[in-house]
Amino acid sequence: MTTYVDVDVRPTLRAGGEPFGEIMQAVNALKPGEGLRLFATFKPVPLFQVLGSKGYSHEARELDGGEWEVLFSPAQASSADEPSPAVAPAPARGEWPAPVQQLDNRDLDPPEPMVRTLAATEAMTDGEVLSALLCREPVFLLPELAKRGHAWRGGFEPDGTTYKILIRIGAARDAAT
Amino acid sequence: MPGVALSRWTMSYFAAALAWLVAAEALMAAGFGYPAAPFEAPETLVLVHIITIGWLSLLMCGALFQFVPVLVARPLYSDRLPLPTLACLLGGLIALLAGFLRMTTETGASGAPFAIASILLGAGFALALWNLGRTLWAARPLPLPARFVVVGLFSLAATVLLGIVFSLTLGGLATAAHAIEVTTHGLPIHVVAGLAGWLTFSAVGVSYRLLAMFMLAPELDGPGTRGAFYLGTAALAIAIPGGVAAICASGNVAVSLVAASLPGLAAAGLYGRDVVHLYRARKRRVIELNSRMAGVALAGLGATVATGIALLAAGAFVRHLGVVVFLVAFAWLSTLGLAKLYKIVAFVTWLECYGPVLGKTTTPRVQDLVVEGRAGKWFVLFSTAVWCGAGALAIDRPFIFRLSAAAMLIATLGIAVHLLRTRRLANVAPTLRIPKGVQPPHLLVCRAQHP
Secondary structure (H helix, E strand, O other), X not given: OOOEEEEEOHHXXXXXXXXXXXXXXXXXXXXXXXXXXXXXXXXOHHHHHHHHHOOEEEEEEEOHHHOEEEEEEEHHHHHHHOOOOOOOOXXXXXXXXXXXXXXXXXXXOOOHHHHHHHHHHHOOOOOOEEEEEEOOOOXXXXXXXXXXXXXXXXXXXXXXXXXXXXXXXOHHHHHHO | OOOOOOOOOHHHHHHHHHHHHHHHHHHXXXXXXXXXXXXXXXXXXXXXXXXXXXXXXXXXXXXXXXXXXXXXXXXXXXXXXXXXXXXXXXHHHHHHHHHHHXXXXXXXXXXXXXXXXXXXXXXXXXXXXXXXHHHHHOOOOOOHHHHHHHHHHHHHHHHHHHHHHHHHHHOOOOOOHHHHHHHHHOHHHHHHHHHHHHHHHHHHHHHHHHHHHHHOOOOOOOHHHHXXXXXXXXXXXXXXXXXXXXXXXXXXXXXXXXXXXXXXXXHHHXXXXXXXXXXXXXXXXOOOHHHHHHHHHHHHHHHHHHHHHHHHHOOOOOOOHHHHHHHHHHHHHHHHHHHHHHHHHHHHHHHHHHHHHEOOEOOOOHHHHOOHHHHHHHHHHHHHHHHHHHHHHHOOOHHHHHHHHHHHHHHHHHHHHHHHHHHOOOOOOHHHHOOOOOOOOOOOOOOOOOO
């Protein structure tokens, strides 16, 4: 089991401060095999890439009142803890290229957002990234993306109502082979 | 964050539930049970449990196996357990009905079937609670709609426990003083826990999410919605554990039920306000048949509450209890259930068949799987027949009640044929029906959507 060091940046954020330094200081102080449990007032999407490049995978969970708890786990520990890598989001290694296509599916009747998103992915080539805005977490889309070998990263925007998903074509397929 | 797969056995639950609904309506049309027999007669108990366990509980379990994962955005704990769960529930229900029917014979020896019913229904509902409970436990902290479902599941546990105490006592297997007291005075608690706690509270929780989803309305979790949750939970706590405590202490359950009715009515009022807000704030101007009929069901709930208050004020509540229970079961829960079935069957079938090829080839829309105009007539007939039946009960006209039940039966069969056609893709244009790579769906089992 990974042990986690707790870092709560909610007081800093509420006071209007910038918690990045505080977080990186805690990350640099982690011992091998230790993870970080971060509490924030919004989903800290930018951090996922920064810590991903340092070899940490993340698991974000919304708390009451739009606050978030994110577990950053060292890569090896995380792959041992999670038995279903085929359906997990892509390992957060490295940077993804900028999206080549952006969809705003927020005002479409369900399941139209899923139809449009999948249609767009079929027209793209491996390695390209699609960005889509949705009005809820696309619970039925995710298994279909996994089945087609695409990787994704997603989460609610700070407004708490828009869900933004980035889909990288074929990236889960590449990771599996 | 692996998303949510289609629930493998949900269609089997829906098919079994509809079969029991048809059976119940046929029995009512044939004059079996209330109002021809007294409210507490074994025949009425047969009818009531066919409706509440066979139809409503199987429908709710099947729906929760699919929608609890949607509420919490996590997969169901086990996609295999629902099948043995269903087998236990069906076997247990049949044993329970056999026990009630034995009570009408001369010997009245109903111990064995009641014991079997207690074991099988206890095991079946325990499996359902375990599966849904593990799913919810893994998803803490829970969004508000899922918390309603949690309270609904606690109420289900209370309903089943009380039912087991009743059947073991009636079967002569339990003789403890408190078991006899609870059996003598506890029926109202069993009814409240089942209809208000388990079925209504769970339906309310799921409705918050489904109404917002299908009408493109904002998700609600403001003070009013929280108020509905806390007041409703308080009402159930006063009525169920409070009621049992009151019986054991004083042998009188009325005080706790009256005390529970105040927060209960306040919760219903807040829920009603939320529902009106959801319909008004929707972005989708033209709504589908399922949302229109859900509106009729929600109006039915409001009218049922109003009827109950009016009967209380007139001092006629106990005499017309049958009318209120009938309205809760049919004007509210069954109308909502049939409306949502119409959408869920179409959506699940569409996703199962066409999900794998979306974007790769031309596929039908969900709405191409249904013909709302024709199905709508059966829904109108059903609702009209339900209110005629309630009226007939209120003015004591058993023959008109039987005619109304026959009309409900015909309407249900009409809706069932539409559901069957949807599942068989019979409404989809033949050129679009089975594109390359699509397998036609099995009637009762959903193919797993796992990669």
